[in-house]
Amino acid sequence: MPEFNNQIVGLIRFSYPALSGFKRGAPDAEQAEAMLYDPDRLERRFYLFQALCLPSLLAQTDGDFTCLFLIGENMPVAARDHLARLIAPLGDARIFAERARHHYPAQKSAFATVPQDGFSHRTSFRLDDDDAVDLNYIARLKTVARDLQPFCSDETPVAIAFNKGYYVRVSPGENEVFDAVERAPLSVGSALMVPANHPDNIYARNHRFLPQFFNTFSDAVTPAYIRAIHIDNDSNPTIMGRSKEQDADQIARTLQDHFAIGLSELQAL
Numbered sequence: 481m482p483e484f485n486n487q488i489v490g491l492i493r494f495s496y497p498a499l500s501g502f503k504r505g506a507p508d509a510e511q512a513e514a515m516l517y518d519p520d521r522l523e524r525r526f527y528l529f530q531a532l533c534l535p536s537l538l539a540q541t542d543g544d545f546t547c548l549f550l551i552g553e554n555m556p557v558a559a560r561d562h563l564a565r566l567i568a569p570l571g572d573a574r575i576f577a578e579r580a581r582h583h584y585p586a587q588k589s590a591f592a593t594v595p596q597d598g599f600s601h602r603t604s605f606r607l608d609d610d611d612a613v614d615l616n617y618i619a620r621l622k623t624v625a626r627d628l629q630p631f632c633s634d635e636t637p638v639a640i641a642f643n644k645g646y647y648v649r650v651s652p653g654e655n656e657v658f659d660a661v662e663r664a665p666l667s668v669g670s671a672l673m674v675p676a677n678h679p680d681n682i683y684a685r686n687h688r689f690l691p692q693f694f695n696t697f698s699d700a701v702t703p704a705y706i707r708a709i710h711i712d713n714d715s716n717p718t719i720m721g722r723s724k725e726q727d728a729d730q731i732a733r734t735l736q737d738h739f740a741i742g743l744s745e746l747q748a749l
Contacts, residue, residue, distance in 0.1 A: 484629050486673070487599040488545040488618060491590055491683070492533070494563060494609050495525060497552045498583035509580030513554055521712060522559055528610040528708055530566065531749055536612035536706075537570060539740055542619040546572040548590045553577045587683045596676045601625070601632065603640070604681040605671040612706040613669045614738040617642075620704075624697060625673045631695050637674040639682075639690040640697050641665035642704030646735065647719065648746045650710040657731060657746045661700050663721035664688045668705035688720075703738045706746070 497512035515521070537547060547570055551560060560575070567573040576590040596602060603625045607613060624640055632638045643666060649656040665687045672682040672694065685693050709717050726734070732743040 483600060484626060485598060485600045486622060486625050486629075487594075487596060487602045487676070488605070488621065489548065489591060489594050489602060490545060490605040490607055491548045491550060491587060491681070492607050492609050493550045493583075493587075494529075495522065495552065495555065495559075496550045496578070496583075496586065497554075497580040498586060499580055512580060513552060516552070517554075517556055517559070522556075524710075524712055525609060526559075526562065526566075528710070528749070531745075532612040532706060532708060533607065533609050534566060535741070536614070536617075536739065539615050540618045541616050542622065543571045545618050546574065546594055548594070549573065549575045550586060550590045551575060551577050553579050584683055587681065588679070591681050599676050601629070601673055601675055602678070602681075603671050603673040604683075605669060606667060606682045606687070607669060608667060610708045610710070610712075611668045612739060612741075613642075614645075614702070614704050615740060616738075617669055617704060620699075620702065621669075621671055624699070625671075628673065628695075628697055632673050632675065634675055634678060637672055637678065637680055637694050638697065639665065639694040640671040640673065641687075641690065641699070642669045642702065643698050643700045643721070644703055645705035645707065646703065646731065646746075647707050647709055647717070647723075648749060650708060650749055655747045655749055657735075657743060658724045659703075659726040659731060659734075660719050660723040661721050662719070665690045665696065665698065666705060666707070668707050703734050706735075706739060706741075708749075
């Protein structure tokens with residue numbers, strides 16, 4: 481086998497005004513920016529980002545990864561500066577500001593800013609700013625990708641999905657927290673391994689359709705994600721698979737062991 485040196489790069493869209501790729505998208509850039517940059521909405525996004533997404537990235541047992549934050553070039557300066565301060569403790573976090581355009585070209589432009597010199601492969605992953613991955617996500621992604629390298633080529637990239645995790649439904653009073661094992665790849669933490677300089681990244685296809693286009697490995701055993709359901713979701717989240725099989729004690733133990741977060745914390749978000 482040739483030497484395997486895998487580069488891990490994630491991309492988080494933080495209120496980026498894409499002209500496609502969202503079910504609740506606005507008809508033009510001006511209206512999209514007005515919706516996304518509404519002060520109340522931005523406050524809610526930052527709140528969930530600081531409660532779920534950012535702590536999960538900071539707590540990774542393997543911090544050797546790059547994380548891109550795709551934002552609109554017209555994001556309010558105060559919001560951009562706040563984001564920059566929050567992500568500063570991440571080892572290699574980068575903000576990429578782009579004009580409003582179709583989502584995949586914008587994402588490809590962001591990924592293109594990360595040099596690939598010295599790497600044989602790149603594994604890109606996706607994560608939303610209101611979700612979380614487990615503490616060992618990066619370490620496990622590297623291990624799985626190494627094992628799957630023989631199946632990866634220019635003609636056959638390999639998708640990796642983590643289908644087991646938890647949902648938190650944010651609602652007045654106490655939030656509902658429940659387990660789920662999806663039967664199709666979820667957006668949270670899904671990844672795509674390609675040879676270096678291959679044109680595709682994980683956003684090339686809808687996450688639910690990854691097995692239609694790529695060889696796909698799905699982990700249905702490891703608790704890997706926390707997904708938030710709330711009023712600002714782009715679409716109405718649908719659980720496709722098994723759910724609500726664990727009692728509160730089991731959920732609490734697993735959340736603490738795999739995410740270092742308490743059940744009561746999620747219930748009080």
